[in-house]
Amino acid sequence: MVNDGGAGAALARGDVEGALAIWQRVTARRDATPGELLGHATLLFRLYRAEDSHDLLERLLVHPAAGVEEWLVVARLWFERGRFDRCARFSGRALAAVPDSPDIGAMHAAALERSGDKEGAREVIGAFLVRHPEHARLVRLLAHIERGDGDFEKARARLEDQLRRFSGGEDWRLRYELAAVLDRLGEHAGAMRELEMAKAELEPQSQRYRSQWRSMTERQWAVTQSLTRERLARWADAGSVAQAGDEREICLMGGFPRSGTTLLEKVISTHAGCIGTDESGVLATQFRDPLVFGAGSAKEVVTELDAFHADDLAAGREEYFRCTADLLGEDPGGRLLIEKEPLLTADLAVPLRLFPDARVLMPLRDPRDVVVSYFFTMVPASRDSVAAATLEETCRYYAEVMRHWLLLRERLDAGRWQWMESRYEDLIAAAEVQTRRLAGFLGLEWEEGMMAHHRRAGRAVGTPTYDDVSKPLYTRSLARWRNYERWLEPHLGMLEKHCAALGYEA
Incomplete structure (x- = not known):
């Protein structure tokens, strides 16, 4: 049993600093156990103070009583943070201790692949598949690497062979990957068939989250509807006074998943004066x-937001920047911070209250292309992703999220709140024109490097589109929905309003 010295009780009372002080005393002992070191480090991660956990994790890595369980917990913490190189260090240590575990091998290979070491990942996967050919995650990851390299037929043969020989409880992973491969091969009926089979396997999980999804969307819409022009103007006036003297700048980037948000952030963040989250x-x-x-x-939400005083807002901003710096592993300094979160669109009330001088950037893409791409994306089951269970639910979710923007853009006073829409299609068709327009909106001098985002080394991308944004701009995703029109057609009515309002052909 881990001795937390009473830190848990302190946290229950809301005494965060007291809990940290207790953990500090516990782990300062030379005989601190692996569980105590891990308990302290986990709390630091939870509080966005992961950078303070360095010494604890180094001790845990070499502790004579530490084992695979502790190292894997740390590996997962770093993976969730998108720090895949650090994840690989701990997953590699675990793998060295248990060299014949295909699950650990899969985790380590994923960390290597996400950190850019594809050859290292291939080597790990290849060695394990000799001994464990049935392991679905290893096969899926290897096929994913092959797809990224353009070896579509090789990936297809691998996945189909696996499904034929070793069908099991993780077939859905293989089918998601196979659907993406078939899509690239132009076999759209086959791609949709594999997707529907994968989603049918996940239906029990999806069902558990549906009520949470509905409650979430209803609460978000009610809050956004309360953001009248008068309220937003009042927030802007009061907040700007409270923020006077704070030179840190932020751009709030919303959108919807698969609207080109990751690409847009990557393009902007190539600028020396920007950093993305x-x-x-x-x-x-x-x-x-x-x-x-x-x-x-x-x-109650809006009443509390209205009641914030200048000191409350200042404290909130400080906490946001502190947490963000820890997550990035560096202080943004004087750079413009791009706060990219596609589903932020439905939750703009809070950041608009915190950052009255923020710029709001809304990435757009043809709604029909967006829902098809989102439907194809393999993401963990949650209340935010359950809408990808069927095309009908995906269309409904898009409509419910983007209605927030259609309302807010009518209420944000252009002279008070600075906002801009950026179309994915415009960026693909005329990169220089669009990047110059973006730079102007963000108050930056245009840099030619903004048109070569794929050549600039940087932090690993943690979102599902990480592989796509490592490549030059391409046009194959334009009008992709036409390939799936017969499946999409029954649900297009839910998107008509948005297509018209956002300037896309009906």
Whole structure:
């Protein structure tokens, strides 16, 4: 049993600093156990103080009583943070201790692949598949690497052979990957068939999240509807006074998953004066969840937001920047921070209150292409992803999220709130024109490097589209929905309003 010295009780009282001080005393002992070191480090991660966990994790890595269980916990913590090189260090240590574990091998290979070491990942996968040919995650990852390299037929043969020889409880992973491969091969009916089979396997998980999804979307819409022009103007006036003297700049980037948000952030972040968050989750976990979903009603949410004083807003901004710097592993300094979170669109009330001088950038893409791409994306089951269970639900979810923007763009005073829409199609068709327009909106001098985002080394991308944005701009995703029109057609009515309002052909 781990001795936390009373840190848990302190946390229950809301005494975070007291809990940290207790953990510091516990782990300062030379005989601190692996569980105590891990307990302290885990709390630091939870509080967005992961950079303070360095010494604890180094001790854990060499502790004579530490084992695979502790190292894998740390590996997962770093993986969730998108720090895949650090993840690989701990997953590699675990693999060295248990060299014949295909599950650990799969995790280590995934960390290597995500950190850019594809050859290292291939080597690990190849060695394990000799001994464990039935392991679905290893096969799926190897096929994914092959697809990324353009070896579509090789990936297809591998996946189909696996499904034929070793069908089991993780077939859905293989079918998702096979659907993506068949899509690239132009076999769209086959791709949709594999997707539907994968989603049928996941239906029991999806069902568990549907009520949460509905409750979430209803609360978000009620809050956004309360953001009248008068309220937004009042927030802007009061907040700008409170923020006077704070030179840190932020751009709030919303959109919808697969609207080109990751690409747009990558393009902008090539500029020396910018740094992107790559969907940090800070606004959601530290602000949105407690304020919006922790309240008893939407009315309570807005009442609390209205009641914030200048000191409250300043403290909130400080906490946001502190958490974000920890997650990035560096302080943004004087750079413009791009807070990219596609589903931020439905939760703009909180950041608009916190950052009255923020620029709002809304990535757009043909809604029909968006829903098809989102439907194809393999993401963990949650209340945010359950809408990808069927094309009908995906179309409904897109409509429910983007209605927030259609309302807000009519209420944000262009002279008070600075906002801009950026179309994916325009970026693909005329990169220089669009990047110059983006630079102007963001108050930056245009740089030619903004048109060569794929050549600039940087932090690993943690979102599902990480492989796509490592390549030059391409046109194959334009009008992709036409390939799936007969499956999409029954649900297009839900998208008609948005296509018209956002300037896309009906």
